[in-house]
Every structure is written in C-alpha cells, then in structure tokens.
Amino acid sequence: MLFTNLMVNVYANLFSSIAAVIPTLLADNTIGEGLKFLGAGVSSIGFMGAGIGQGQVGQGACMAIGRNPEMASKITSTMIIAAGIAESGAIYALVIAILLIFVA
Helix, strand or coil: CHHHHHHHHHHHHHHHHHHHHHHHHHHCCCHHHHHHHHHHHHCCHHHHHHHHHHHHHHHHHHHHHHHCHHHHHHHHHHHHHHHHHHHHHHHHHHHHHHHHHHCC
16 A cells, blocks of 8 residues: 555656646647657657566565575575666666657
8 A cells, every 4th residue: 555655646746746847848849859858758668667576575585584594595596686677678768768868
C-alpha cells in the first residue's frame, strides 16, 4: 500500500511539473527546444523503474541468503545478473534522453 501511494505521489508531481512548464514553452518561440528537454525529462521515468527493480532484486537476494546461507555464492551471482538486466532499462532511457537532447 505504501509503494502504491508513493508512485501516485511521484506521478502526480511529474504531471503537475509538466503542466506548469507547458505554458512557458508555448509563450516562447523555442517550443521545439523546450519540448525536446521535456521529452528527455519524461524518459527519466526509466531510471525510477530500474531503481525499483534493483531494490526488489536486492531484497529477494537478502531474504534468500537469510533462509539458506550455504547458497550465498550462487544467490549473489544470480543477483548480479538480475541487477544487470534491471539496469539495462535505465541505460536505454539514458540513451533516449541523450538522443533527444543532442540529436533531435
């Protein structure tokens, strides 16, 4: 329940920030530049997903090692692989943000 409330607050803050920026972007003649940076900011949602995913991976590994300490080395290696897979989403979001800022 706490996680759901947290995500609702995060999305509410994100959308209120976007709503506050849009009138400023429309008032200037640099709408394209502003929207480019806005899109790069929105792509950072991928960073939040990667952080949540890595937190869940770490929690699961700690719980598994607590239940079965003899398997700590195998659990740790599997945790590192899973954390790398979770991190790939953040890397894709970073690439998209960089492409939006410097290429578009």
